[in-house]
Amino acid sequence: MASNDFFADNDDLQWHFDKGIDWAALHAQVALLEEGDEPQFASTDEAVEFWRDIASLVGTFSAQEIAPRAAAIDREEIELRDGRVYFPPALTEIFDQIKALELHGMCLPQSLGGMNCPILLYMLTGELIARGDVSVMTHHSFHGGMAMAMLTYSLEEGTTELDLENRRLVSTRFDEEIRRIAAGDAWGCMDITEPNAGSDMAALVTRGEQDDDGSWFVTGQKIFVTSGHGRYHFVIARTEEVDGDDPSAGLQAMSLFLVDTYTEDEDGNHVSIATLERLEEKLGHHGSPTVAVSFERAPARLVGKRGEGFKGMLLLMNNARIAVGFESLGIAEAAYRMAKEYAAQRPSMGKTIDRHEIIADYLDEMNVDIRGLRALSVKAAFESELSHRARLRRDHDPRLTDEERADLDTLVKDMTWSARLTTPLIKFLAAEKAVEISRRALQIHGGCGYTKEYGAEKLLRDALVLPIYEGTSQIQALMATKDTLLAITRSPGAFFTAWADDKRVAALPGDPLVRGAARLRTYARAAQLDLMRRILKGKLQGRSIGAWKAALSDWDPKTDFSPALLHAERLTRLLADAAIADALLEQVDKDAGRAWILERHLERAEPRGRYLLDCIRSTGERLLGELADLATADEPAPDAQPSAAKERAA
Helix, strand or coil: CCCCCCCCCCHHHHHHHHHHCCHHHHHHHHHHHCCCCCCCCCCHHHHHHHHHHHHHHHHHHHHHHHHHHHHHHHHCCCEEECCEEECCHHHHHHHHHHHHHCHHHCCCCHHHCCCCCCHHHHHHHHHHHHHHCHHHHHHHHHHHHHHHHHHHHHHHHCCCEEEHHHCEEEECCCHHHHHHHHCCCCCEEEECCECCECCCHHHCCCEEEECCCCCEEEEEEEEEEECCCCCEEEEEEECCCCCCCCCCHHHHCEEEEEEECEEECCCCCEEECCEEEEECCCCCCCCCCEEEEEEEEEEEEEECCCCCHHHHHHHHHHHHHHHHHHHHHHHHHHHHHHHHHHHHHCEECCEEHHHCHHHHHHHHHHHHHHHHHHHHHHHHHHHHHHHHHHHHHHHHCCCCCHHHHHHHHHHHHHHHHHHHHHHHHHHHHHHHHHHHHHHHHHHHCCHHHHCCCCCHHHHHHHHCCCCCCCCCHHHHHHHHHHHHHHHHHHCHHHHHHHHHHHHHHHHCCCCHHHHHHHHHHHHHHHHHHHHHHHHHHHHHCCCCHHHHHHHHCCCCHHHHCHHHHHCHHHHHHHHHHHHHHHHHHHHHHHCHHHHHHHHHHHHHHHHHHHHHHHHHHHCCHHHHHHHHHHHHCCCCCCCCCCHHHHHHHC
16 A cells, blocks of 8 residues: 655654654754844754654655656656757656755755755655655755755855854855755756776876966766756866876875856857766666766866865765665665565465565564664764764854864764764665665565566666665775774774773673674674784784884775775674664663664674674685785786695695
């Protein structure tokens, strides 16, 4: 039975909204941009009531307008004609309604045409939209998200003037662009990938050049640009000459630009500046256009400082990765609901298949996984937003005392580091689980799932890109692994102290939930220690005792971390399971009624943790040896025997 409200029918999402989120902390920061003589809301409770109404509005809209059109959106084709992209009727109707609801300006200040809502609310509504159709959410995200990025960039480069005493935004560099996006008349996108450079951003060749008058121009080709038919493109391009021997030099050569790909003449006609070369034909996500675009000395505006483009692009990418976590939750929720409803109605061998043990186990795991991932996603989004808003206040509020500024600085450092550690875990596991849960939903439907009638195959097709875009699962695993291990090298004492504490809590009598969460942390720390031992063995081999200190202070992640990189996905899964347990434990402290979720998470995560730890400890040496042989061989013979085979032959 189809739901009429994706918010009202989701008890877990409502719990987060009503009990799980510290709205007061967010409201205190959001209120700084409330405008007018009187505050927008008399209290946090009044603000939350308004934000809840928005969530309910979006939940109803997604259930009643987006979901019924999902099959048509998947079936109807987006077209590229005469250099422009045209939406089919179903997609056009959806975005006409989103524009009428003014959802694009949800998080923007009121003076720029927005509602001044928290970004966390935008993330939560993103899950609701994605449950209706994830490709609609993907395109929708390049409206308000890009507008918020414009405002943030302007604040950080000092081209926005705030009057915080009177709660007023005086001016901002991208005022016109932000207003157009808020009104639903334009949108933005980010242009990173090139034909020969994907995850390796240091290999990008698109160039930004400045003429004698100081004007900037961008030349090059970008591919896989989501919603790339938009007007405003954030383009990362090479502007600096750097030392080619420095592994990180390529990133230091990049700058960030805002490029208009078209303008309008006096009659409102479209005048192209960049060329849309191709519209990709994709397996899924048919409501989200993906294009290739070429720039030939396209006029561009430098954003921030030259040479800091990678830093600027990270702002977009990190927020996008958290957003993909919520998109993944939307697909996973849709797949779970579809599978549960079908299984409850499909009889087999004297009972409905949801009563068969294997299917019941599938559904139970799907349900608990979604709730655990939502707990971690909300935590990551909350910490990311709070750190971001606190940093802006620390840097731009002249009314702060030294003590208040110091407190904000501590908050920024703690929240930023926590969000940095959590973000790749969310992007990795939520995306992978969306695929797994969609795959299981199709399997539960049996032969019906393989047909297009039920929609299970569409969810799987749509889910398959989630582990790929906005940084592949493998890139997320490498990021999580390097950050975690480098933290040990910076503060080994803190690592061993925390490990000892976790082992003590896990071993002593006490709350079984607290002990279980501690055990997961000990598995993760044991894996980290094992990998560090192997790394140090290779790094320090052949060095004198006196050279150890110098060796340990100079780390090259590309060469020193091979054992860890081989096991990065296993370690990331361990870290994610432990992080979910910790997030759920915090919820149990607020509401004992949440204990059952953590109990079921631990039931599956603990044996999985022991298995992953054993894999990390006992496998990989053979493959690393073979890779080392290939690296040292000038021209390896195509029929060369593997290392193990050569040893046996000898």
